[in-house]
Amino acid sequence: MAEPSAVTQSPSISSSSSGAEPSALGGGGGSPGGCPALGTKSCSSSCAVHDLIFWRDVKKTGFVFGTTLIMLLSLAAFSVISVVSYLILALLSVTISFRVYKSVIQAVQKSEEGHPFKAYLDVDITLSSEAFHNYMNAAMVHINRALKLIIRLFLVEDLVDSLKLAVFMWLMTYVGAVFNGITLLILAELLIFSVPIVYEKYKDPSKTPWNRQKKGRISTRKPEMQQLLKHHLIVITLLFVL
Numbered sequence: 093m094a095e096p097s098a099v100t101q102s103p104s105i106s107s108s109s110s111g112a113e114p115s116a117l118g119g120g121g122g123s124p125g126g127c128p129a130l131g132t133k134s135c136s137s138s139c140a141v142h143d144l145i146f147w148r149d150v151k152k153t154g155f156v157f158g159t160t161l162i163m164l165l166s167l168a169a170f171s172v173i174s175v176v177s178y179l180i181l182a183l184l185s186v187t188i189s190f191r192v193y194k195s196v197i198q199a200v201q202k203s204e205e206g207h208p209f210k211a212y213l214d215v216d217i218t219l220s221s222e223a224f225h226n227y228m229n230a231a232m233v234h235i236n237r238a239l240k241l242i243i244r245l246f247l248v249e250d251l252v253d254s255l256k257l258a259v260f261m262w263l264m265t266y267v268g269a270v271f272n273g274i275t276l277l278i279l280a281e282l283l284i285f286s287v288p289i290v291y292e293k294y295k296d297p298s299k300t301p302w303n304r305q306k307k308g309r310i311s312t313r314k315p316e317m318q319q320l321l322k323h324h325l326i327v328i329t330l331l332f333v334l
Contacts (some may be wrong), residue, residue: 145288157285164281168274 147153166175188211194208207213248254271279 143282147289164274164278
């Protein structure tokens with residue numbers, strides 16, 4: 093008598109489990125504007141970049157944006173050797189000053205706290221051979237792919253692709269006459285960290301899933317968003333041209 097009851101209960105269990113699976117899988121979609129691909133190791137880096145350029149963590153994005161911008165501006169004004177030397181001197185000034193300060197405090201208070209950076213000195217930062225081989229194998233995949241692409245383009249395996257490369261390089265000569273490499277990198281960083289968040293903020297809300305059912309409402313934010321993006325791009329471009 094126990095077997096029929098178990099059989100009758102199995103459909104409900106399977107249906108509940110099947111109903112839970114879509115919700116679990118659908119949870120990866122997240123809210124609009126979130127990372128589109130979660131739950132896989134291959135997408136973890138792309139999701140981290142997505143969260144970075146969309147200012148999900150303001151402190152983290154601000155630190156990355158400010159540090160890279162200062163570095164690029166420094167490279168635009170000084171040589172690479174000068175920038176690296178100044179950075180090392182600044183870091184040494186901070187660490188040496190903190191080390192001397194803690195030593196004086198310990199001498200005055202007669203305490204035995206030890207080295208202030210002992211916790212960081214004890215951290216094992218050695219790279220194992222297995223991890224090194226894994227990084228090298230991952231890098232070799234990209235290197236081999238790039239070499240195949242270069243050979244295919246320069247030896248004209250496909251005439252159309254080689255012509256596209258030639259036209260692109262010809263256009264880049266005009267870009268190089270106006271901008272240098274550092275200026276293009278600064279311009280690219282400003283666009284990367286500003287355009288996505290501006291677009292997300294002023295995009296048409298009628299295209300979002302929760303507003304598609306609201307009929308009869310005409311959104312006027314799309315022209316406003318386009319004008320704002322155009323103004324944003326023009327200001328940044330004129331800033332570096334002038």
